[in-house]
Amino acid sequence: MSDTPPLKIVSGTALTEQQKKDLLHRLAxxxxxxRGVQKLIAKATEPGDCDGIAQQMSAARKALDRSFVTLLTSSMVTHAEKATSVEEAVASAKHLSSFLDKYV
Known part of the structure; x- marks a missing residue:
């Protein structure tokens, strides 16, 4: 476990408290x-060790990608639920579309 204290979750309109908790848990x-990959690299002594390291790096990358998708879907749901008009929902959808274009 980490020595750092848990992050204080701040209320707002970006994400719900539960969505934030889920994302923070995934990122932890x-x-x-x-950290495990770093240890594997430090202990690697033979060329075959790189296979296990690559496998763990791939798993971490996929987990981070899944966190990104969770962020996007959570954001879409939250913004759709909070929209007070069709125009606001459309503006939110356009923002998320540009967000996807920028990072995917």
Missing amino acids: RVEGQL
């Missing part, structure tokens, strides 16, 4: 996977 697992 990714962080643990990356």
Whole structure:
């Protein structure tokens, strides 16, 4: 476990408290996977060790990608639920579309 204290979750309109908790939990697992990869690299002594390292790096990358998808879907749901008009929902959808174009 980490020595850092848990992050204080701040209320707002970006994500719900539960969505934030889920994302933070996912990222903590990714962080643990990356620490494990660092240890594997430090202990690698033979060329065959790289196979296990690559496998763990791939798993961490996929977990981070899944966290990104969770962020996007959570954001879409939250913004759709909070929209007070069709125009606001359309503007939110356009923002998320540009977000996807930028990062995917």
